[in-house]
Amino acid sequence: MEQLVLDDVLAQIRTALEENDLATASSVIEALRPADQAEIFADLDDHQQTALLPQINPADAADIIEELYDEEAAELAVQLPLSTLVRIVDEMEPDEAADLLDDLKPEQAQEVLARLEAAHQVKHLIDYPDDTAGGLMTSAFLFLQRRWTAAQSIAAIRAWHPDEETIYYLFVTDRLQRLAGLVNLRQLIVADPKTTIAEIMEPDVIYVTPDTDQEHCAELMLRYDLLALPVVDAENKYLLGVITIDDLVDVLQNEASEDIQRLGGTLPLDRAYLDTGILAITGKRIGWLLILFFTATLTGGVMAMFQGTLEAVVALSIFIPLLIGTGGNAGSQTTTTIIRAMAIGDVEWADGWRVFWHELGVGFVLGLGMGIIAFILAMVWVGDLQLALAVGISILCIVTWATSAGSLLPLVVARIGIDPTVVSGPVMSTLVDATGLFIYFTVATTILRL
Amino acid sequence: MEQLVLDDVLAQIRTALEENDLATASSVIEALRPADQAEIFADLDDHQQTALLPQINPADAADIIEELYDEEAAELAVQLPLSTLVRIVDEMEPDEAADLLDDLKPEQAQEVLARLEAAHQVKHLIDYPDDTAGGLMTSAFLFLQRRWTAAQSIAAIRAWHPDEETIYYLFVTDRLQRLAGLVNLRQLIVADPKTTIAEIMEPDVIYVTPDTDQEHCAELMLRYDLLALPVVDAENKYLLGVITIDDLVDVLQNEASEDIQRLGGTLPLDRAYLDTGILAITGKRIGWLLILFFTATLTGGVMAMFQGTLEAVVALSIFIPLLIGTGGNAGSQTTTTIIRAMAIGDVEWADGWRVFWHELGVGFVLGLGMGIIAFILAMVWVGDLQLALAVGISILCIVTWATSAGSLLPLVVARIGIDPTVVSGPVMSTLVDATGLFIYFTVATTILRL
Numbered sequence: 001m002e003q004l005v006l007d008d009v010l011a012q013i014r015t016a017l018e019e020n021d022l023a024t025a026s027s028v029i030e031a032l033r034p035a036d037q038a039e040i041f042a043d044l045d046d047h048q049q050t051a052l053l054p055q056i057n058p059a060d061a062a063d064i065i066e067e068l069y070d071e072e073a074a075e076l077a078v079q080l081p082l083s084t085l086v087r088i089v090d091e092m093e094p095d096e097a098a099d100l101l102d103d104l105k106p107e108q109a110q111e112v113l114a115r116l117e118a119a120h121q122v123k124h125l126i127d128y129p130d131d132t133a134g135g136l137m138t139s140a141f142l143f144l145q146r147r148w149t150a151a152q153s154i155a156a157i158r159a160w161h162p163d164e165e166t167i168y169y170l171f172v173t174d175r176l177q178r179l180a181g182l183v184n185l186r187q188l189i190v191a192d193p194k195t196t197i198a199e200i201m202e203p204d205v206i207y208v209t210p211d212t213d214q215e216h217c218a219e220l221m222l223r224y225d226l227l228a229l230p231v232v233d234a235e236n237k238y239l240l241g242v243i244t245i246d247d248l249v250d251v252l253q254n255e256a257s258e259d260i261q262r263l264g265g266t267l268p269l270d271r272a273y274l275d276t277g278i279l280a281i282t283g284k285r286i287g288w289l290l291i292l293f294f295t296a297t298l299t300g301g302v303m304a305m306f307q308g309t310l311e312a313v314v315a316l317s318i319f320i321p322l323l324i325g326t327g328g329n330a331g332s333q334t335t336t337t338i339i340r341a342m343a344i345g346d347v348e349w350a351d352g353w354r355v356f357w358h359e360l361g362v363g364f365v366l367g368l369g370m371g372i373i374a375f376i377l378a379m380v381w382v383g384d385l386q387l388a389l390a391v392g393i394s395i396l397c398i399v400t401w402a403t404s405a406g407s408l409l410p411l412v413v414a415r416i417g418i419d420p421t422v423v424s425g426p427v428m429s430t431l432v433d434a435t436g437l438f439i440y441f442t443v444a445t446t447i448l449r450l
Numbered sequence: 451m452e453q454l455v456l457d458d459v460l461a462q463i464r465t466a467l468e469e470n471d472l473a474t475a476s477s478v479i480e481a482l483r484p485a486d487q488a489e490i491f492a493d494l495d496d497h498q499q500t501a502l503l504p505q506i507n508p509a510d511a512a513d514i515i516e517e518l519y520d521e522e523a524a525e526l527a528v529q530l531p532l533s534t535l536v537r538i539v540d541e542m543e544p545d546e547a548a549d550l551l552d553d554l555k556p557e558q559a560q561e562v563l564a565r566l567e568a569a570h571q572v573k574h575l576i577d578y579p580d581d582t583a584g585g586l587m588t589s590a591f592l593f594l595q596r597r598w599t600a601a602q603s604i605a606a607i608r609a610w611h612p613d614e615e616t617i618y619y620l621f622v623t624d625r626l627q628r629l630a631g632l633v634n635l636r637q638l639i640v641a642d643p644k645t646t647i648a649e650i651m652e653p654d655v656i657y658v659t660p661d662t663d664q665e666h667c668a669e670l671m672l673r674y675d676l677l678a679l680p681v682v683d684a685e686n687k688y689l690l691g692v693i694t695i696d697d698l699v700d701v702l703q704n705e706a707s708e709d710i711q712r713l714g715g716t717l718p719l720d721r722a723y724l725d726t727g728i729l730a731i732t733g734k735r736i737g738w739l740l741i742l743f744f745t746a747t748l749t750g751g752v753m754a755m756f757q758g759t760l761e762a763v764v765a766l767s768i769f770i771p772l773l774i775g776t777g778g779n780a781g782s783q784t785t786t787t788i789i790r791a792m793a794i795g796d797v798e799w800a801d802g803w804r805v806f807w808h809e810l811g812v813g814f815v816l817g818l819g820m821g822i823i824a825f826i827l828a829m830v831w832v833g834d835l836q837l838a839l840a841v842g843i844s845i846l847c848i849v850t851w852a853t854s855a856g857s858l859l860p861l862v863v864a865r866i867g868i869d870p871t872v873v874s875g876p877v878m879s880t881l882v883d884a885t886g887l888f889i890y891f892t893v894a895t896t897i898l899r900l
Contacts, residue, residue: 035674035675039795154639157636157639158640167635167636168618168635185635186607186617189607189635190608222699224484225484225485225696225699227695245677249672249699249702252699252702252703252706253672253702253794260709260713260786260790260871261787261790263710263713263786264713264784264786265782265783265786266786268790269787269791273788273791273796273797273805273808274791274804274805274808278808278811279815281787282819285780285783288779288783289776289780289783289816289820290820290823292775292776293772293820293823293824297772297827299771299772300769300771300831303767303768303770303771304768304831307764307765307767307768310764310767314757314761315757317760317767318750318753318757319750320753320770321746321770321883321884321887322746322749322750325742325743325749325883326742326743326746328879329715329739329742330735332714332715333716333735333738336710336711336715337714337716337719337723338723339710340711340718341722343707345489347723351724354724358723358731361728362728362731362732362735365732366732366735369732369736370739370743373743377747429775429778429879433775434771437771
């Protein structure tokens with residue numbers, strides 16, 4: 001829905017709430033689509049949320065809770081009467097319900113769980129970490145038997161009235177409930193009603209185990225264009241649950257947005273930006289800022305080392321920001337390009353040397369171009385041939401070095417098991433600062449014979 | 451499939467190709483899943499690709515071409531005999547076929563089009579830009595009529611044997627072929643066979659027009675958890691095509707990876723990294739590097755302005771990298787956080803002032819902490835109280851300034867229509883460099899009474 005319309009709806013609900021007209025407020029919100037309901041709801045004050053939620057029908061309330069940030073949902077849940085909370089949780093997807101209960105106090109979670117209709121579906125999901133296949137999967141799925149016919153299967157689907165997301169791929173199990181194959185709904189409809197599932201199923205199914213990392217699940221679903229991914233017990237291949245495409249899309253969005261935050265040198269936020277307190281945001285940033293600060297003292301150390309040189313030719317200092325800035329930028333360009341190539345599978349560890357030579361070439365060409373421009377600039381600015389030569393040659397060396405080193409950095413850190421987005425950007429600049437200055441002063445002392 | 455297995459398969463195919471055994475090579479590749487086929491295929495040399503592709507059955511060849519980068523696919527297509535190319539293009543999804551033909555020379559595209567079986571489905575897609583709804587949509591879809599019964603509709607689906615992606619959402623049209631509603635396959639199966647489509651369809655359908663930007667399409671599908679999005683004629687609401695979830699996932703991945711590259715200050719690559727030449731990569735980077743270089747001369751200008759100060763107290767220069775580095779890092783942290791909050795809809799233009807005050811608070815707390823640490827560091831390092839005070843106060847001011855300015859930058863540039871990822875990272879650092887130095891020298895000359 002368009003933003004302007006949503007703003008109107010929000011104003012309407014706020015007015016109703018101020019007049020204590022909960023019935024109007026809840027009927028207005030119930031008429032919206034889930035994503036719009038959640039957006040409107042998130043914009044209300046905390047006490048308005050707590051007052052309104054019990055009045056909204058449980059299915060819509062469940063949708064709203066599912067769309068909120070985990071922390072916000074848990075804070076809201078704590079405020080609700082137990083009976084209301086139970087009614088809402090019963091309408092949630094089992095995987096989302098498990099995530100929510102996991103964020104509550106253990107006593108409260110137990111109380112809710114004891115009263116849930118679908119307790120058996122939720123209970124065994126609670127223990128899996130949120131960012132694994134076990135945490136993403138739903139246990140509310142229908143499985144077909146190999147010996148059933150297409151007609152029997154369709155009858156089972158009708159009787160089961162499943163959720164939309166879990167129906168397009170139907171997984172087939174053998175008598176011991178082990179994963180045996182996959183049929184998609186289209187095949188089932190197109191098939192002769194008397195055909196057995198065993199005849200039309202695809203036996204070679206891609207699956208994961210509950211401890212598989214969510215990023216790997218997303219990669220598999222993306223790579224093979226899967227609408228659903230089965231999760232099986234590692235030992236016996238029992239079918240435990242199914243990850244659906246809507247969960248994958250959320251994972252992808254979150255990972256992309258977390259990567260962007262990490263590239264900027266900050267830990268990802270856990271909740272909506274404007275609801276995150278100043279101290280919480282500061283906490284997410286100060287760690288990196290301090291690490292980078294102390295790394296930057298290295299650069300200060302290099303400056304101190306060459307203080308004699310600086311005292312002799314103060315004009316040298318004018319070019320410091322230019323040189324280390326350009327080096328840092330060239331390095332960041334390379335690391336982000338390589339991180340992206342690694343993410344889409346274009347580049348891997350085994351390509352290391354090819355990547356290095358490639359970037360060495362790029363760095364040299366870039367460095368030569370930038371060096372010539374810097375030389376001209378220095379001649380115009382300071383008018384000293386030797387100084388201009390020192391600046392130009394330094395840029396050539398720094399850019400070549402930053403580019404080629406920047407190509408290996410993400411590959412090496414990924415190899416030792418660190419997310420390369422974390423060490424890119426700021427770390428790269430800080431490291432290039434110190435080495436770049438060292439190169440500059442060395443070249444300058446040589447050429448200027450200091 | 452695991453990487454090691456794929457490497458084995460690649461070696462097997464290479465051996466077969468060296469022995470000119472095209473039959474073995476093609477049967478090995480045909481046994482793989484499409485994504486694996488494409489990965490293996492992309493690793494072969496150009497002449498091997500050209501020799502092998504005509505031997506692979508057209509449906510698999512079409513999958514391979516669809517998975518390649520656009521430029522690579524076009525280069526390969528040019529090498530193929532016309533009859534082979536026509537057979538392959540006929541197996542491609544109409545939207546992918548249109549993209550490929552659009553990348554060929556007009557004469558060649560015309561020749562292929564003239565011989566295609568599905569020419570009518572492809573022809574009208576060619577003119578839409580790749581990054582719009584028109585470029586993403588497929589025209590191979592089935593639409594239902596309102597007066598049909600569920601049983602009739604299922605019979606139509608069986609007769610049509612559609613592709614997997616286009617079947618889960620079925621769009622309903624009225625007699626004039628205008629979009630009238632949506633039925634999903636699950637509703638169709640669960641419904642009484644005699645119910646008419648008009649009774650079960652959802653009449654309020656979210657749709658786009660052909661010129662809608664692909665990012666907006668992705669946002670809508672994500673927000674409302676849609677598996678398919680109909681594209682209609684802006685004037686008459688004629689149903690023109692359907693965008694499916696697999697296309698959306700590709701868009702999301704590309705946008706995320708392009709954002710990451712832009713944050714690093716480089717234009718996104720058009721093809722696989724290792725296949726992109728050194729000069730092409732240089733071309734993607736030199737523009738930004740030059741812009742940032744000339745912006746950095748501003749910083750050099752500030753240094754030149756305060757050369758007298760620097761000559762008087764050379765020790766001041768030791769702290770320059772530390773100060774401007776910390777300012778740049780603090781600014782990047784803020785811009786990336788805000789860019790992410792904007793991307794997921796947490797923050798928009800109207801929140802500008804709230805965001806600014808929020809970040810002013812964060813910046814002050816961060817700056818205070820970093821300032822105290824910097825003061826202690828400077829006391830230990832240089833042992834001059836006034837200098838240490840100048841450094842500490844400068845850090846406080848620079849971090850507060852970089853953080854609060856960094857919060858508005860993405861909002862302002864997005865407002866004037868520029869992608870905020872482009873101006874974040876490097877631009878932020880470069881701007882903070884100059885202003886940070888100015889702050890430092892001003893504070894230092896005041897405290898040290900220079």
